[in-house]
Amino acid sequence: MSERRSRLDAGARAEAARAAGERLLALPELQEAGARGAVVAGFVATRGELDPTPVLDEVRRAGGRVALPRVTDGRPRLRFHVAAGASLRPGRFGILEPDSDCPEVASADFALMIAPGLAFDGAGHRLGFGGGYYDEVLGAGDGGLGGAGGATPPARPACVVAYAYDFQVVDACPATERDARIDCIVTDRRVIRCASGTPPADGAGRPS
Numbered sequence: 001m002s003e004r005r006s007r008l009d010a011g012a013r014a015e016a017a018r019a020a021g022e023r024l025l026a027l028p029e030l031q032e033a034g035a036r037g038a039v040v041a042g043f044v045a046t047r048g049e050l051d052p053t054p055v056l057d058e059v060r061r062a063g064g065r066v067a068l069p070r071v072t073d074g075r076p077r078l079r080f081h082v083a084a085g086a087s088l089r090p091g092r093f094g095i096l097e098p099d100s101d102c103p104e105v106a107s108a109d110f111a112l113m114i115a116p117g118l119a120f121d122g123a124g125h126r127l128g129f130g131g132g133y134y135d136e137v138l139g140a141g142d143g144g145l146g147g148a149g150g151a152t153p154p155a156r157p158a159c160v161v162a163y164a165y166d167f168q169v170v171d172a173c174p175a176t177e178r179d180a181r182i183d184c185i186v187t188d189r190r191v192i193r194c195a196s197g198t199p200p201a202d203g204a205g206r207p208s
Helices: 002-006 010-025 028-035 053-061 133-137
Strands: 039-041 065-071 078-082 088-090 096-098 110-115 119-121 160-163 184-186 191-193
Touching (some): 010 053, 010 160, 028 039, 028 053, 053 065, 065 096, 078 096, 078 133
Parallel strands (some): 039 110, 110 160, 160 184
Antiparallel strands (some): 088 096
């Protein structure tokens, strides 16, 4: 999947981002979050990922707050801070991250989280890069904490949306109880509600 993403040319990448962005912005959960000034957690695209930046900019314009991830040595290892633009700097893996001085937001306070990944399926399974960072934040199993210090897993966000190219949706992803599930998949071609694992009836990519 990583190689397939990297082979996309700039035109195909831009068109996919435009189409997927329209579908994501049409989600009732995202519209409601922006309208009431709630927190939407996003990510900074890297390694050929579908870029959510235009969508996050619209969330800000609508009055919502956008939180972006920062890698730390604590638990969970991903911390989310309200940040944008000049407050971002390269982090541990070379990805732009918020400064630690930016306001931090707990995952329980997210109205919606936009999550990256390599592959997804209609049952809500997500395949990442194997580090378990998002599984920790989403409280899967023991929250990825491994029982360290009897730590309590973080509370799950109200809605978790995978944002990806349509070819990243597969029939089945390998998963265990320690792998966090997603609620919805938004691609450049459709929206899948993972409770049923089926796309909208009209196939137009609108939420079912």
